[in-house]
Amino acid sequence: MKTLLLAGTALAATIAVPAVAQDTASSTAGQPDEQAIVVTGSRAAPRSALDTVSPVDVLSNQALSQQGTTEIAQALANIAPSIDFPRSAVVDGTDSIRPATLRGLSPDQTLVLVNGVRAHASALVNVNGSVGRGSSAVDLNTVPSVAIGQIEVLRDGASAQYGSDAIAGVINLRLREARSGGGASVSYGEYLSHVQTARDDRHVSDGDTTTLNGWVGLPLGAEGFLTISGEFLDRNPTNRSDIDPRVQPPRVRARFGDPEVDQYTGFVNAGIPLAADGWQLYGWTGYQYRDSTSAAFNRPSNNVNNVPAIYPDGFLPKIDVRSHDLNSAVGLRGDVSDWNVDLNISYGRNRLDFRTQDSLNATYGAQSQTDFYDGALIYDQWVTGLDVTREVPVGSGSLNVAWGAEYRREGYRIIAGEPASYNRGPLGGNTALAGGAQGFIGFQPANELEVHRSNVSGYLDLEYKPVEQFTVGVAGRAEHYSDFGWTANGKLSARYDFSQQFALRGAVSTGFRAPSLQQSYFTSTASVIQDGNVLETGTYPATSAIASALGALPLEPEKSTNLSFGGVFRSGHFSLTVDAYQITIRDQIGLSENIAATFSPQVAALLAPFGVQAARFYINGIKTRTRGLDIVANYRIPTASAGRFDLSLAANLNDVDVLRVPTNTAAGLDPAPLLFARSRILTYEEGTPETKIVGSVDWNLGRAGATLRGTYYDSVLQPGSTEASDLRTGQKFVVDLEARYQVLNGVRLAVGANNLFDVYPDAVPAALNSTGVTAFPFYSPFGFNGRFVYGRLSLEF
Template structure:
């Protein structure tokens, strides 16, 4: 094993001699619309639209670090899941694959620079995207966040992605504390393509209590796109994707049954989804153009709760051998926008309106409500979460002949958000109507086992509005000095006003060397989901399920425990970096420091405990009486943290006459987060319970890898190509309530390889292996896995599924 790791480390070091991945290297100009297999262009002149409102600025000429990721790079790997594909090629992005965390199994969030998923703003064609209706309240990375679901956008619909690794609230508004991910949709008047991806796992699973192998758990993705031209320059690009993925299972052997066997299901959920996107634009008259897009996704996800072993209670409910509850999540997502842009008196004007909506319905299948006894239903409709967002924006800009060029941009934005919780059927959350059921289990708690439904008491329908105004100036002071200033003011109907600012500068000492830096303030408004979400659900703590109530911070329960009205998070971002370029080689190194104040966090699960006084335990029991919960939690401001790190991206492109073209890349992120303050409780209980203990703090500090380095070689010769990629992941801690209960992923190297045949027009083939050497995170130790369900830490940044073999066949025209 030592020799194996040494060899792979040496391989990464060898790649470092040349550097930087083809993913960062593509897009100026793009290959022809019908040519996804064309040779990769030289990327030093990649034109960006994120982080700057000046026309024609490239990624290497910007004052802030921006990655440009092509659709081809996203598709040259085993996964078709956008979040996972981004994580594989962008070291600053992390995409854990949680399991056994209810809805977060289905709506999986990504992080940037180790910060919370909701501290990264996601744009679609430069327009604010909407968050998912889901609030991540399970024990996963991003606990307590309501983030944009990247996987609602199929990769086939994308032309490229621009990742701004810098605070940008002054430019784009709330959420852009860590940075911005701008999804640029495909635009084509002609051409098209269709692709089928098929893959399966071939892996040896070594858990703490035993070993086994699997050769299956397949996934199939069928995708296609077509460009249609009309008028003089009009285009309509339609893209579609269908995914069918079987569930994976990496649970350990259950010591509670004899003989010991796997009783749980721990891994990726089963998914069936279809997505469709249409992007269009045309000239109306003169300089005025009409544009818009419409996308819809339907996703059916099935994950598993903890198994219920055979008992007298399960037998009464109709399961003499026990049962495994299935959590069925049905997500329907809509993305739409329409806009018009042109010129008025030499000013460029862009007016657009967008609407997004996400509805997540929940069902619990193969389950029981013990309070109904033998009359219990087996399947339950648990209710739904709904979030929608309406945004209207006006952007105006012009380049003036001041200094060596002054770009002036200003604009307005208005936004309306809504959040609903819809109740499920009575059997999913309550006792039966008195006198209607006989033979019920004595003293049984009500609700569907695995995932209890939302009750009428949980129902909410809340809205808020906000308006903002911004000014963005960018001046080329001399031929060497670039200076930018931006300011933004926002007013929210629920908490008032806030203002942010940003200054950026860049100095080119020589054509081959430049220094750049930024300083900015940022903010994130509390999500409606954080303000109003309420439920009673099973939460896993130290491997044990606990019935936990999540209460709004201003509810009577939360107020007595220390809850207060939520306020915006505030941040201060500082960055400094360098840009080197020599011919076909380029290197960027950027250091950053992000200080977040008044950060919102989801409190500890406050419950009775042998370590607390009898008086406090009695107060908590009384407070939760009648709620169906034995623990309570709520959101509260007051956390402070400092995140420091370095991003480095190097790329060298080597064209040869006989051997083809080689793209070498090494890209890395070193990141360190420290929680420097936790809020003081204002609870009326005496003594006050602890709101944030080590598990919550360490999740923020150690939930993502402190080091991640990716090295790759992408080779192409005429229609043939190959990719080899090695990624190093630092250790991640899935913390427990004590150090002995911590679960570490360990430090690991993941190797991916792919061979491909791609014609400009015609057949396209690809064969590849993700995780070639079948590497897993460190197995969960026996002491932290009393049920045997959780075989591996679900904080693992590369998942816990093992080796994946795949084939891709397509046709372009």
């Protein structure tokens, strides 16, 4: 397969472009699709992207698929400046379930919908030092790009319309709907890069990735459709570690980069009319299995937790995460007395099984096993929703009335691993040895739990259009959660079209995000020996006796106030949108620092009754203010002889300020331990680019086409414990290029390179990388793997 694609790539480079132009569909590979119909952000009649009251980016399947990646999160980040997808490493499960951010906010502050229905979150809690630390967000990569018709990104607060999480905005994944046709593609790519770390200079060829995907549309009756999509992904790991100076001879001993992934995904989307009066039964089911293996920090041979009898040269623990993800829904829609009614029920479930491989439990000595089952996390969600809409004539204008209700039930479960994954074995009395599996310790029986909660909500959404040029919307939503009670939110939005060319729009709203079950109940502990006593250290629920003793309180919802104002200008083939925003979030939830008994005698006295050495927990109290500007400009140049050019320039300017952090409220602590460190504050403020600009040119002429995209990333800060240990990525400009040619009718060959000029973030100085593991900042918004070269052969029928 690799030989075939590379040979085809060479052939494509030698084929001349035909002199006569032919009509081809717009690829929009480098820009939002403004002519597509938008349903997100309003329950009135669908509109084009330039006619919406709130800013919406519409990204077609072509824009997503004509890249070197099929990962939705990465493809979105490549196109949309407001979305960031840092490819973190050596942060345990987050290596495999990487979160994306919108407008620099937490990953769980963006609501994700599938066909307008709330998607379920991942079971993973991001508890380590990555962007999005403390969050538990939707894994966008559980839906393959081949199953997508288009994606709508609403860049505005929408909690009053959709409920919890829609603080930064909404991402609506609209599945492909087809009753005929189909397609398939095979792609192969790998990183061909020159790596320059603080201690090393080498050429690499790794991360080779093979992707097979396809879809087919089938008729259901006279008017119904059944669309089946599937994808297989096989990706080998990358390694951008530096030389380890602790070993002789000095050499690369760690693995810092993308995990190894084997992944299978299938989606079925269907709809069929039930009667001549317009009622339709619809639904979808998607399942993904992902086996992802990343590396922990390597242990040299002289490490106290190494057993030379097993690993005479030291060892590199691997963390294997096996994800089983289910996404399903069924619904019925139609008209009842001039009201359009949509009733649906959905179920989503994510199970993550953890294994530690190529490791050991040092407290078992030479008798230790090397592979461990560490336990599982499970999250599931039932949602039943009713949406009712009707457009009512009012004078010379119209009023769109929408109301509805929703019931949601969530569940969260932790399953313990096998005893050797967390136990202290026969050598456990040695205080120098760490118990449990090295690299990722297993969940203990004391960590096991199964919890549920439910919430009910109702909303009213009115959109009044007194004249053709003016639209004003009012929305309100109330929700009751079984764990913390009531919340209510509202939104006021308006748009005025001064002419066909120019319009102004704006909105003011309040929003909220309910604390996730993962944040409320996640617990993971490890046993340590101190002065002959077994003590625990770990993460505890805020409602636990241990956290309460340290000042923790039950979690409350985050609250936000969103302001936005912008304009739309269009003339002929040119369009421009500019939208300014301010998002103030109160009572934001964060994961506290570790509070150790060694901090003070008072803290030791509080922890002593529980046999705990150190603890951390989730806490409210962070206040942030985000101000920014989104600019999107597009220009189409159709020519008779040179083809059509689609030019796009989009920018996101974003500034996040932390205005307040929580302080410890435990009685008798003077001094009180720090709950939120400097590094956490700086991650909020500078962990994503303050400026990101994406410019692209998409060209089509007859059978040929190409996309050139350049992205500027402002410098991102990966904070250390002190200013001297801070890391910056530097200001970088990354270029992507893809060329396409239709070899035969329905057969297309593409060749391209992401990061064509092999750009890296600034390397970590040798003085800050004594182990050689983290050679580059993993907060980098464009990753740290260098140039990715690929070929793709696709078939349409």
